[in-house]
Amino acid sequence: MKHFSGGSRPSRRAPSDWFTGTVWQDPIVEAPAPARLRALVVHFEPGARTNWHTHPLGQTLHVVAGSGRAQSEGGPIVALRPGDTLWIAPGERHWHGAGPETNMTHIAMQEALDGETVAWQEPVVDADYDP
Template sequence: MDIYAAGARPSKRARAEWFTGTVWQDPVIEAPAPARIRALRVAFEPGARTAWHTHPLGQTLHVLSGLGLVGLRDAAPQLIRPGDTVWIPPGEEHWHGATPDTAMVHLALQEALDGAVADWLEQVTEAEYRRSPA
């Protein structure tokens, strides 16, 4: 058993090539093999978001605070609120982040396949981001 004390692992600023705006990531778990679970607490400042991406084994998002958006290709983004849980199937191109005026924090849970948890694509355009939520 391992116990990770609160504050023992530093927050990391998310990589600019995979995110727009200021995003902070706090590790929850990166379990050793044969387990595959990876989880992060992700804090998005207003207007911040991921790039388009997929996950080989899917992804679960659970909103902790604020207001967020989650978008799929060729669809208007959907508004997500505290307590909402989103399942994104394997291989589905998507993005997620805060609304333009409100920060958002979520837990992101995904499993690694051959060491990879995500395949990163291009940045979300301003037009894609600002499309009226469904």
């Protein structure tokens, strides 16, 4: 058993290589092998969002505060509100983030396949984010 006291691990700024705008991440768990679970709390400032990306074993997002949006390639933009849960299938190309004028916080949960949880791609352009 390993216990992490609340506030004992620092928040980290999400890399600008993979995110547009200001995004903060707080780790929940990165379970050692053979477990594969990875989870973190992600805080998006208004207008902030991920790049397009996929997950080899899928991803679950659970919104805890604010409002945001998500989109799978070729699909409509989905509005996200507190209490919403979104399942993204393995290999499904997508993005997610805050609304243009609102913060959004979600818990992101995914599993690692051969140590990898995500394949990052290009940024989401403004015309796709806010059509």
